[in-house]
Amino acid sequence: MKAVPTSKSSTGKYIPAKGKLVDKVRNLLYISEAKRRTKLTTKYENEILDNENAEGNENLPDTTDDAIWLQNNTDPWEEVLKRWDKTFPERQKSQCSTVHQYLEKWPILKLQKGHLLINLDFEKLYTQQSLNFYKNWQSFFGKLLKLKEPEVSNENALEILQILNAVTENDKKIPLQMTLFGYLVPPKGRLSRKIKFSSSEAIQGLIVQTHDAGDIDNVIQKQNQKASSVNLTVQPYILVVGKLHDFSAIYIVIDDVKYEFQSAAKAFDVLFKIYHVFHAKYPPASSHLYLIIQRKMYEITTRYDDIPPHIVGILNL
Template sequence: MLANPFPDEEDIMFLNSESLADVKWLQIYKEPWEEIKSKWQKTYKARQRDISNQSFPDILLNWPLLKHSAGVTLINIDFEILYPGKENFLLDKWDSFKARILPIFNGKIKDKNCQDLLSKLNNNNFTKDPEDVIIISLLHAILLPLRHTSTSAQAKKRFLKPTIKDSQQSLIIEVQQANNFNPTIDHFASKVRAFGQNLQPLIIRCYFDDSYVVYFNEIKYKFKDILPALDSCFKIFFVLNLKYPMPCKSVWIFIQKYFFEIDTFERASPDVLVLIESLKNNNV
């Protein structure tokens, strides 16, 4: 995922006894939070070393504060170290993006269900779906999911062509009632595994309390609004060096390149490149 995510060997050699002591401290204590944030910054290189060499469960074992409900603060600290100055790019650019994207939606969206959503956007009908949620959903209709190969034992080796709905649900899934939260995740995870993939970070829209939960590996970060959830979900991929889900990969690569201006080895689809160019030329 990352262009150069891990510390150099020279950096690793200079992990001194103080930083190693801080690593141990962070494995034991859950407060005070200001001291946690200070020690978290000091142990960045040690953490990146672990991410480069360990399995994801082992990373969570060695850095248990990521499982804390406020662990997203630590994700933000690491992202700011990794890409200094880019931490607020999505939130800062969003309003300008909204003004530019609507004419593109109107000219390109062909899918019937997405046209119904677009009608809500054009008519300012946000009784159920907040405007930003609709915009994110509509991105999947112009950044179409790409065909990919499954190699799972269940699905065997075959080409898969996700639908727009598959793409939308691999980024945001909806839960209507609190008692359906875990069953909904379990059902979706089973569906993902059947196609030879692992459940990657995603956003859960909780209608029962009007919130958004960024979910990965049974970790839950809760937000009141969709944009901070989208921002944090993106940063998790980079900080923990995780892969984008295949169905919505083009949407995440668009967010990476257009909003955060981050280039990696991930190749952008023609749809992504055309959309970025159209947004640059669409001066509103």
């Protein structure tokens, strides 16, 4: 299908070209361009994960005592920071296969201040990208909305869009935008031949809402049960208490740990960083959304990126 210019559109808005062939061509063009790109972040990550600099690692100091100390102490905080910094190379060699195992290995992350340590490790991995979410999200979402708004038909999405247009404070927009994100870019993947991911499932890999603070534990339990029923584990996500644009509390739920934040932007920034610091896989239903955030907001490319064709056009915005 060819693109419909604004002058001929029934909605008065530009409608992008769509279809399997269009997606395939965009994907091939994107891959071709990607091959020509070289990124320092990719090179650095591959060196860490492959342990290519094995000779250098042999000369690293033994941090076993520091790791043991961190497993059994939480203060003074100055000492925590010093030992955390020294044990960074050990965490990059982590063999933990789940978020739960990572938290058990580094239990100090269960503290409310644990997210500060996550941010420190991310800054070591990606020195230049730590503030990129704050710099890039609003601009990117504006472009995405301009591209995809003509396609919005879901009643929930239309209601969110109406509320979003009335909100002026950027931080209060973010939970609305993240929810709308899953409708604007629905998943195309499947859990199995019979089970196709829904937009609702994709959204819940990013953000879950409850109106009642007393219902938090029940909501978390339901998320765990839902994942267990299809042999999946629950990956970290945002939990909003109250209205999306006027929340009374906002948390990152990571295993049995809850980090509370005052800012939605900070919560979503740390959520993304957790995946890279923990070497965790993105939730299957939401992986395309996280990949867009990774590529467009943080400008991070890794050799593990499996780009689905239907997001190639968005990555080229």
